[in-house]
Amino acid sequence: MAITVFALARIRNLYAVVMLGSIFSLLAAAMFVILDAVDVAFTEAAVGAGIATILTLGTISLTTSREKTQHRMKILPLGVVILTGIALIYGTLDLSHYGDPKAPAHQHVAPVYLKEAPTKTGMPNVVTSVLASYRGYDTLGEVTVIFTAGVGVILLLGNWRRRSRKDDNA
Helix, strand or coil: CHHHHHHHHHCCEHHHHHHHHHHHHHHHHHHHHHCCCHHHHHHHHHHHHHHHHHHHHHHHHHCCCECCCCCCCCHHHHHHHHHHHHHHHHHCCCCCCCCCCCCHHHCCCHHHHHHHHHHHHCCCCHHHHHHHHHCHHHHHHHHHHHHHHHHHHHHHHCCHHHHHHHHHHC
């Protein structure tokens, strides 16, 4: 994944950048499968490697395939990225270790979900029962946001305005 990121930063052909971004998303999905987060892996593969790649390729078809080069490097954006990275790393210093059974996240509702979810919801998969039953409204809200974003992108990229003007003039 790191090699893909370095290649993304160096390449100026936007088509190659989109393809490398898709490869990065597929590698991230594979990493989530290895970490036993299959639902997150499926979402990353569908959204990151699938929909995002299609939308970006559609955008490139409406523009140019080469990035405009700048002759001087801007220091402010680099500084903002470095400061944000430092803040994010600092924020992770007091997190629990990976897989720690005594982590606070595993002490509150996780034991209840693991024990009672299959009987209360009738679904054998705990992840599915949490997403479909316990977090049903939250999941519905996320799907609504994704649907609205998709409709917005279609309206922005579509030719619906040009067609309606041609129909009015005919």
